Amino acid sequence: MSDFALKLSGNRQFYAWLVVGLLCVVGCLNYLDRIMITTMRVSILEEIPMTDAQFGLLTSVFLWVYGLLSPLAGFLADRFNRSRVIIASLFVWSIVTWLTGRATTFEELLLTRALMGISEACYIPAALALIVDYHRGRTRSLATGIHMGGIMIGQSLGFLGGWLAENRTWNYAFAVFGLIGLAYSVVLLGTLRDNKEESEETLPSGQPNKPGFLSSIEDLIKNRSYLLSVALWGLGGITSWMVVGWLPTYYMEQFNLSQSMAGVYATGYFHAASLAGVLAGGFFADRLTKYFSRARILVPVVGLLVAGPGIFLASSTTILNLAIVGFMLYAFTRYFLDANMMPILCMIVNFRYRATAYGLLNMVSCIVGGIGLYVGGALRDADINLGLMFRVASVLLLLCAGLLYLVKPDKAIGQVPTT
Secondary structure, rough: OOHHHHHHHHHHHHHHHHHHHHHHHHHHHHHHHHHHHHHHHHHHHOHHHHOHHHHHHHHHHHHHHHHHHHHHHHHHHHHHOOOHHHHHHHHHHHHHHHOOOOOOOHHHHHHHHHHHHHHHHHHHHHHHHHHHHHHOOHHHHHHHHHHHHHHHHHOOOHHHHHHHHHHHHHHHHHHHHHHHHHHHHHHHHOOOOOOOOOOOOOOOOOOOOOEEEEEEEHHHHHHHHHHHHHHHOOOOOOHHHHHHHHHHHHHHHHHHOOOOHHHHHHHHHHHHHHHHHHHHHHHHHHOOOOOOOOHHHHHHHHHHHHHHHHHHHHOOOOOOHHHHEEEEEHHHHHHHHHHHHHHHHHHHHHHHHHHHHHHHHHHHHHHHHHHHHHHHHHHHHOOOOOOHHHHHHHHHHHHHHHHHOOOOOOOOOOOOOOO
């Protein structure tokens, strides 16, 4: 580690927040890339002709690789140095992003998206685990929420890809962000480090400090509260993907809006509410832990109980403004859960499995989310109204709230009341 990094880490509280800020940028870049390719579709097709199915496959193959490798990527973060996994992930992301701009055929573009899935799978579990390593007490949920906010900002900046492709070329856009990523990976190499302080828990004698991948998975699936978390995260993933994937279409068809205006209401308003929600969910949970030991569970439970009726109201009305308010209410309260999911895992899962546990959640969310998008399309083909699908989603959210309420903290897992 550089002398500069050692000086920064000397002030533990400052460095804990610096870690969040550093990782926000990485999360922003990761998710910017995911959205960017969809905003430059026309520019790409002009140079690399492909069918709509092939273009859709570019996102699908990324999602499949990303989801399937997430548990293994989480295990790497648990077993080895978290910060080095993050830096390696960003370095590979940067190279692959640059190579994407060099692709000249559909097959080459497909390969780069698959490689991108590998690099990004290694990031989220390691990043969230590193954040909660540093934020062990009343800042844990807010720190996680701020990082999630960085991811949402990356999603909202996806338009930059289309803008650069329109004013330059789509290859230029990928080259620029690839070089930015390379430069930032050098910055992280000199500033980011693992928390080497003593572990939060003392292991019983005979238990390995770093168990193998299969034994980690075996222990996780024996944990009832963790299985409940997997179930609710999966159901939540179905609703999230369904709403994000079909909301622009719903606005256009239900209220006869233009594509541009539907996009404004479905993304601009929606993502602004989501960003506010993930920050508020973290803030409230941290503050309420002083009074309720299960605050990080109860705050997202309340959020889901509000989000369900919000989406039901939005999908049942014929008044545009009321629909906008309902979907924004959903977006604001639904993401209380995202700010608290890793902190909840810290309450129910042994510290040795945190990144692995989140990676497994990620895998389930990607798989069922993709299924949800496909089923939504199939129901559309069968002339099922989108409003009805959204109302079913509202019921799933209430079911998620019930499952989350049943999650019980493990009293054997210590909590350190520090920053």
